[in-house]
Amino acid sequence: MAQETILKNSEHESSLIAKRVYISGLIILLLVLMIISRVFYLTVLEYDHFTTLSKSNRVKITPIPPIRGLIYSRDGILLAENKPIFSLEVIPEQIDDVDELINQLKKIISIEDNDIKRFKKSLKKKRRFENVALRLNLNEEEAALFAVNRHRFSGVDVVAGLNRYYPLGEELVHSIGYVARIDEDDMKKLNASNYSGTTHIGKLGIEKSYESLLHGDVGYQQVEVNAQGRVIRVLDRTAPKPGENLHLTIDISLQRVAIEALKNKRGAIVAIDPRNGDILTFVSSPGYDPNKFVNGIDTKSYKALLSSKDKPLINRATQGKYPPGSTIKPFMGLLALNNGVRNLNDESWCPGWFSLKGHEHRYRDWKKQGHGHTDLHKAIIQSCDVFFYILAHELGINRIHQGLSKFGLGKKSGIDISGESKALLPSREWKRKALGQAWFPGETLIIGIGQGYALTTPIQLAKATASLASRGNVVVPRLVFSTSSSITNEKKELPIKTEDKIIMNNERYWGDIIQSMRDVVHGVSGTAWRSGLNAKYEFAGKTGTAQVIGIAQDKEYNKDEISEEFQDHALFIAFAPVESPEIAVAIIVENGGGGSKTAAPIARKMFDNFMNKILVNKG
Amino acid sequence: MEQQSLGQRLHIDFPLLFAIFVLCLIGLLVLYSAGGQDIQLVYRQAVKLLIAFVGMIMIAQLSPAILERWSIWLFIFGIILLVLVIFYGDVGKGAQRWLDLKVFRFQPSEIMKLTVPMMIASYLADKSLPPKFSWVLMTCVLILIPVLLIAKQPDLGTALLVATAGFSVLFIAGISWRLLMSMGVLAAACAPILWYVMHDYQKRRVLTLLNPEEDPLGAGYHIIQSKIAIGSGGFYGKGWLKGTQSHLEFLPERSTDFIFAVFCEEFGMLGVLLLLCVYLFIISRGLFIAINAQNTYGRLLASSLTLTFFVYVFVNIGMVTGQLPVVGVPLPLISHGGTSMVTLMLGFGIIMSVHTHRRFLSF
Incomplete structure (x- = not known):
């Protein structure tokens, strides 16, 4: 009996389910009919309406690119602008025979094989209804010529655009x-x-x-286009928001003094205002013309730039790694005073060389006969190497590394362009990790005169000099100090970025070192005394000469015997005026020989230019 | 013993397989045109289809009895994944969240399209039908848990399809008309609450449907452009690869959700009729299999999966022709995209399994 109930139920269930399935089928049929009637309504009843919309005048939404922000120098000179250009563009969809079209167009406008090659290449990439440029940079005469003949060419139009242009070219x-x-x-x-x-x-x-500030925000317009794809009228328009203008910290007249000084040389010059980090001069020599890159540089020119011995593509100011040479000495002096390793008047004996106890190796002084009794002041102004060998030995690598790090050596300066190198401030850990070796005492000695593993970038050196000049205030270098709206001209200052202040145990140490650096230039026996002659203001500096190759123990450095690429780099760091510095500069001339002879005079020229303007302004 | 046919032995239903195959071919053809004649796109889609085919045939090898036993565990597994999605969704924000969820977001909700009807069918199969009120209530709870979890993601389209899959089982199981009506009334009463919970963009889609001209630049633009494309196709269509409107204009998602507009423009009303014929064939085959299934589980499951398949078609075409709001539901086996296609194919695999594992007692 029970068995029967289940069987009965099961039969009942299957017929119930079948009934529901049939009902579902019916509903599905009804809904499909609904779809069909809807499609029928759209494709048959409303066919004319939609065909009109589709064929004759169709509504298209096109983006309006924003106008890129301009770039000005500190003194208001336009450095990057947007130049109007015309290009000849083709809508492939509306062309039956491309080659015939080009032949016809050739009769009124010059079209070169290069253009045709590029055109055919991009023709393949783009959709059939998208504009493809056939000729770029039409001049006004050509644009006018086409305008007269426009009726003969459907699907072809002259399109106005803007092209980025850098009037000062390679200078910036x-x-x-x-x-x-x-x-x-x-x-x-x-x-x-x-x-x-x-x-x-x-x-x-x-x-x-x-990029994000300069670019701005895109706008849109809704346009009615005819069958040829030409815009008949604009229905609706949302204006783009143009990019912000940028105002650089660079002072063009000062920049040009530096460029002139590095003409036909390899090197870099960075000048910073120690009060706010504004980069007044930023030169890496040689430069190259940025305008060639805007619409794609040809392979031949690019290869020439790449393979040039002078490596113009490298930004020496932020990527060039140079031994700091003797320019490191004022910083070493500060560390020695601050760590109590030396008093200002403590003397060392310089016989022209130094050896570590129990070692044969002689670490030589640049002055063969030696400096005799030398204190810190004399060691800086005459750049005595032996004094700093001993000083570095007493400080030890750990304290040197820690102290110099505070000045930003071996670290990115934080400048507002990318690609900066960290260079190298060596330490025990670094050597263990990078070379898998222990640190040798002799390596500390040569760090004392800025040789060995130590490498800096010009921007780092300039930042460190600025920090020293402003007695421990560390500012992050910047190239842009304000933005302005291209609509309202309203200016917005960018914030000054600072890092931890460098604290000395006694504020007097700053003055001691700065006094020595002043005497490098203005003292009778200073290494850069020639550069300080007859200056209307006082400045402070330190020369440096960085060895590119090691000289064997029994050999002497002889300029005439060594080919140019192995000759010493000339360095000079300086700031002015001594009492309240407004400019700090780092100069590196690759293979330029001695710092006092080659680099220091450049600083003098730059300071003359800079201080003159200040004196004029003050009346 | 009765001699088994080739289809029985391979567990493949050839009529269904053939129709699916035809549909996929049409899909690849339209995709080539809609994707800007990018053969790579078609190639990649074909590979995905192939994988899905393999999945379908593999599922078909499992007997419905096994599927029935697995139902509850798959269901619980899916719910856990959905909860994980909510959990991780709250932890990470921004782009990474999107990446993290990319693996999770689609899969659990996609799985639910199959596991929910499986669960409901297995729940109701051992009870005597029509279902009692308390069972209906239980069923509703079982359906709403995953649906709400998915709607929260938010993925309205998938939530809708999962709900359809679940409730269609209930409908086929013979829920009384009175109960059905009252549930409908209840749902209508809940609509204002739903409106309140909906995201702004979802509200905008509904409003846009009511008046597309109001926002022609934004949301209404899809529908306007899609209608122009369909309408200008006419009865015979503009021909394959010759649709200007859908290519020329900014018709968004023309190779995915809006591919039907491209199809209409190029193949016209005639093409639509043929396409619907293929769909109707698949659906009627599915329903035929459901009626002839051997047990209640098979009947409920096969008919639910078939009905869900139809809902895909209806919602997508309704949306593209401007009759339903724009929810992300693809045109099954035509739209470009992997995940939903795989689920659909696995669904067909289950239907085939129901049909080919029947045992005939010989008296």
């Missing part, structure tokens, strides 16, 4: 950088909708690091 390429066409790598990173109308993007320098 290492700071401003350049924009270039957006490539596939950029596409992955950027906000596609905001860049939907943009063709160029910052690739280097300020153009790259301030």
Whole structure:
């Protein structure tokens, strides 16, 4: 009996389910009919309406790229602008025979094989309804010629655009950088909708690091286009928000003094205002023309730049790694005073060489006959090496590393462009990790005169000099000090960035070292005394000569025997005026020989230019 | 013993397989056009289809009895994954969250499209039908837990499909009309609450549907452009690869959710009729299998999966033709994209399993 109930139920269930399935089928049929009637309504009843919308006048939404912000120098000179250009663009969809079209166009406008090659290449990449440029940079005459003949060419139009242009060319390429066409790598990173109308993007320098400010926000317009794809009228428009203008800290007249001084030489000059970190001069020599990169540099020119012996593409100011040489001595002196290793008047005997106890090796002084009795003041102004060998030995590498780190050596300066090198401030840990070796005492000695493993970048050296000049106030160097709206012209100052102040156990130490650096220039026996002659203001400095190759124990450095690329680098760090510094500079001339002869006179020229302006301003 | 046919032995239902195959071919054809004639895109989609086919055939090898036994465990597993998604979704924010969830977000909710009807079917299968009120209540709870978890993600389209899958089992199981009506009334009463819970963009989609012209630049733009594309196709269509509107204009997601507009523009009303015929064939085959299934579990499950398949078609076309709000539901086996396709194919695998594991007693 029970068995029967279940069987009965099961039968009942299956018929119930079948009934529901049939009902579902019915509902599905009804809904499908609904779909069909809807599609019928759209495709048959409303066909004319939609065909009209689709064929004759269709509504299209096109992006309006924002205008890129301009870049000005501190003294108001335009450094990056947008020049109007015309290009000849083609909508492939509306062309039956591309080659015939090009032949016809050739009769009125010059089109070179290069253009055709590029055009055919991008023709393959783009969609059939997207504009493809056939000729770039039409001049006004060509644009007008086409305008007259426009009726003969459907699907072809002259499009006005803006092209980035750097009027000062190579003079500022290492700071401003350049924009270039957006490539596939950029596409992955950027906000596609905001860049939907943009063709160029910052690739280097300020153009790259301030990209988001310079670019602005995209606008849109809703336009009615006819069957040829030509815009008939604009229905609606949301204006783009133009990019912000940037104001650089660079003083062009000072920049030019530095460029002139490094003409036909390799090297770098960075000048910083110690009060706020403003970079007044930023030169890496040689430079190159950024304008060539904007619309794609040709392979031949690019290869020439790449393979040039002078390596113009390298930004020496932030990427060049140089031994600091004797310019490290004032900093070493400060460390010695602060750590109580030395008093100002403690003397060492300099016979022209120094050896560690129990070692044969002689560490030589640049002055073969020696400096005799030497205190810290004399050691700095005459750049006595032996004094600093002993001093470094007494300080030891740990204290040297810790102390110099505070001045930013071996660290990125924090400048507002990317690609900066950290260079190298060696330590025991570094050597163990990098070379797997223990630290040798002799290596400490040569750090004392800025040789050995120690490497700095010019920007680091300038920042350290600025910190010393302002008695321990560390400011982060910057190239942009304010932005301004291109609509309202309203200026916005960017904040000054500072780092931890360097504290001395006795504030007097700063004065002691600064006094010595003043006497390097203005003292009778200072290494840079020639550069200080007849100056209307006082400045302080330190010369440096960095060895590029090691000289064997029994050999002497002889300039004439060594080919140029192995000759010493000339260095000079300086600041002015001594009492309340407004400019600190680091100068490196690659293979320039002695710092006092080659580098120091450049600082004098720059300070003359800079201080003159201040004196004029003060009346 | 009766001699088993080839399909029985391989556990493949050839009519269904053939129709799915035709549909996939149509899909690849339209995708080639919609994707800007990118053969790589078509190639990648074909590979995904192949994988899905293999998955379908593998599932079909499992007998419905095994599936029934697994139902509850798969269901619990899916719920745990959904809870994990909520948990991790709250921890990480920004781009990383999106990446983290990329693996999780689609999979648990996709799995639920299969496990929810499996669970409900196995729950109701050993009870005598029509279901009593308390069972219906229990069923509703079982459905709403995953649906709310998915809606919270938020993924309204998938939540809708999972709910459909669950409730269709209930409908097929013979829930009384009176109960069905009162549930409908209750749902309508809850609509204002739903409105309150909805995200701004979801509200905008509903509002846009009511008046697309209001926001022609934003949300209404999809629908306007999609209607122009469909309408300008006419009865015969503009021809394959010749659709201008859908290519020229900014028709978003034209190779995924809005691919039907491209299809309409190029193949016209005639193409739509043929396409619907293929869909109807698949659906009627599915329902035929459901009716002829051997036990209640098989009947409920096969019909639910078939009905859900239809809901895909209906919601997608309704959305593209401007009759339903824009929710992310793809056109099954035509739209570009991997996850939903795999689930659909696995669903067909289950249907095939129901059909090919029948045992015939010979008297």
